[in-house]
Amino acid sequence: MSDVSGRFVVVAVAVVAVSLVAAAAHDYGDALSKSLLYFEAQRSGRLPYNQRVRWRGHSGLTDGLEQGVDLVGGYYDAGDHVKFGLPMAFTITMLSWGVLEYGDEIAAAGELGHALHAIKWGTDYFIKAHTHPDVLWTQVGDGDSDHYCWQRPEDMTTSRRAYKVDADNPGSEVAAETAAAMAAASIVFRRAGDAHYSHLLLHHAQQLFEFGDKYRGRYDASVRVVKSYYPSASGYKDELLWAALWLHRASGGRRYLDYAVSNADDFGGTGWAVSEFSWDIKYPGLQILASKLLLEEKHLSDEQRAVLEKYRSKAEFYVCSCMDKNPGGTDNNAGRTPAGLIFIRPWNNLQYVSNAAFLLNVYSDLLAGLGQRLRCGEAGEAAGAGDVLAFAKSQADYILGSNPMNTSYLVGYGERYPRRVHHRAASSASYQHDKAFIGCLQGFDSWYSAHQENPFDLVGAVVGGPNAKDVFTDHRGAYMQTEACTYNTAPMVGVFSKLKELERRRRREEAPPSSSPVADDL
Numbered sequence: 001m002s003d004v005s006g007r008f009v010v011v012a013v014a015v016v017a018v019s020l021v022a023a024a025a026h027d028y029g030d031a032l033s034k035s036l037l038y039f040e041a042q043r044s045g046r047l048p049y050n051q052r053v054r055w056r057g058h059s060g061l062t063d064g065l066e067q068g069v070d071l072v073g074g075y076y077d078a079g080d081h082v083k084f085g086l087p088m089a090f091t092i093t094m095l096s097w098g099v100l101e102y103g104d105e106i107a108a109a110g111e112l113g114h115a116l117h118a119i120k121w122g123t124d125y126f127i128k129a130h131t132h133p134d135v136l137w138t139q140v141g142d143g144d145s146d147h148y149c150w151q152r153p154e155d156m157t158t159s160r161r162a163y164k165v166d167a168d169n170p171g172s173e174v175a176a177e178t179a180a181a182m183a184a185a186s187i188v189f190r191r192a193g194d195a196h197y198s199h200l201l202l203h204h205a206q207q208l209f210e211f212g213d214k215y216r217g218r219y220d221a222s223v224r225v226v227k228s229y230y231p232s233a234s235g236y237k238d239e240l241l242w243a244a245l246w247l248h249r250a251s252g253g254r255r256y257l258d259y260a261v262s263n264a265d266d267f268g269g270t271g272w273a274v275s276e277f278s279w280d281i282k283y284p285g286l287q288i289l290a291s292k293l294l295l296e297e298k299h300l301s302d303e304q305r306a307v308l309e310k311y312r313s314k315a316e317f318y319v320c321s322c323m324d325k326n327p328g329g330t331d332n333n334a335g336r337t338p339a340g341l342i343f344i345r346p347w348n349n350l351q352y353v354s355n356a357a358f359l360l361n362v363y364s365d366l367l368a369g370l371g372q373r374l375r376c377g378e379a380g381e382a383a384g385a386g387d388v389l390a391f392a393k394s395q396a397d398y399i400l401g402s403n404p405m406n407t408s409y410l411v412g413y414g415e416r417y418p419r420r421v422h423h424r425a426a427s428s429a430s431y432q433h434d435k436a437f438i439g440c441l442q443g444f445d446s447w448y449s450a451h452q453e454n455p456f457d458l459v460g461a462v463v464g465g466p467n468a469k470d471v472f473t474d475h476r477g478a479y480m481q482t483e484a485c486t487y488n489t490a491p492m493v494g495v496f497s498k499l500k501e502l503e504r505r506r507r508r509e510e511a512p513p514s515s516s517p518v519a520d521d522l
């Protein structure tokens with residue numbers, strides 16, 4: 001995966017971009033800036049001087065104290081104040097992947113610094129949480145006591161007990177996902193010129209992978225309080241393959257590639273054909289990551305190439321499923337709303353959409369790089385790289401307001417967007433303006449149940465989104481639709497930056513030659 005091959009992909013995509021005919025309707029640069037702002041609203045810990053979301057204050061300053069470990073920092077996952085390790089790590093993996101694929105576009109938009117800060121807020125926390133090679137603190141607070149209150153994070157009175165996985169209480173999903181996040185981030189910071197931090201992250205990533213692989217076990221069996229919130233449906237084998245592929249990228253180590261090849265069948269990497277990519281189910285992501293090696297890796301044995309092709313056939317199942325092109329009807333394809341939004345399930349459906357939009361962008365680049373078309377089954381349809389990209393764009397555009405409700409599901413973007421996001425801090429008076437304590441249940445009476453709009457827009461948050469019929473209810477109690485999560489927005493950072501660049505090129509193609517600004521050239 002040299003920089004040379006990376007550049008080749010970019011050049012090939014430029015050709016695809018020209019064939020996109022959809023009209024420009026959205027300001028992707030604005031969406032990109034806003035999406036990065038959201039991560040500042042989700043910060044736990046001591047906020048820095050350059051914090052831009054000013055209605056938030058310091059919080060969780062004694063996290064870990066009871067257990068004698070410093071767990072101050074990191075991110076709240078959604079509208080509540082538990083710090084859940086698995087989705088937090090997945091968020092950082094996806095932010096990092098976005099920067100790795102579209103870093104030039106993010107930099108051109110002037111947002112690279114913000115993107116790096118968003119990643120580092122997570123990785124700094126993971127470094128603290130990884131206190132020993134075989135110990136990872138994976139959660140602070142618990143969902144049951146947390147959900148009993150509606151309080152600002154600055155006022156929290158609920159349990160901040162911390163939970164860990166170790167050799168006796170293994171947690172392979174969370175150890176491996178944190179390894180993936182730190183490995184991906186180590187490449188980001190190496191490219192950004194911070195060799196020291198990059199090495200540090202890689203070192204932690206390697207130890208965490210060894211830990212997760214050596215002491216195999218489901219994390220929700222060890223940390224039972226996570227069971228009702230982020231249980232692992234797919235087990236940990238997907239995370240182990242995913243982490244190995246990221247470590248191969250970050251370190252160049254052949255042994256990680258060997259791991260992903262030799263365990264491909266046993267761990268389901270070349271077996272699982274699914275329509276969902278999420279904080280839980282990593283198969284489509286790792287299948288696409290493995291497929292990219294067919295283009296990027298110069299020295300593959302015949303056996304490695306054959307296994308990577310098997311990964312790729314499952315990656316194509318996912319892409320075809322999202323595009324409703326697999327033979328076999330609804331059994332083999334993701335659901336859709338009447339207006340064409342991918343629909344997997346009613347609770348926080350947009351997470352699956354934003355993840356799909358990202359993966360399809362990446363897969364479109366790969367097809368363009370390989371000079372090949374998508375193949376959907378033996379007798380199925382084929383599609384070009386431009387078709388895959390156009391479909392991904394349609395899903396992003398739906399999120400931004402091209403939908404039957406004319407509502408943007410990216411908060412703060414456009415004229416119409418959710419005003420009653422299920423989010424404690426945004427729905428209450430700001431601690432910065434009003435420090436009078438708001439009690440646990442008082443928050444439900446004064447803020448949660450009030451009909452009025454939230455006092456603060458949770459700018460950049462992607463909410464759960466509409467139901468199966470494209471209908472959205474802007475009500476704090478409709479948490480399946482109005483709650484936002486960090487892992488909904490994370491993949492959109494890469495998607496928006498890519499679409500912004502495509503728009504810029506499209507406009508340049510369409511502009512009359514005399515007015516074509518030369519300085520705007522790449």
Ligand SMILES: *[C@@H]1O[C@H](CO)[C@@H](O)[C@H](O)[C@H]1NC(C)=O
Pocket residue numbers: 404405406
């Ligand atoms: C959305 O916008 C279209 C076109 O302007 C309009 O016809 C439609 O009635 C709008 N729908 C809603 C729910 O506002």
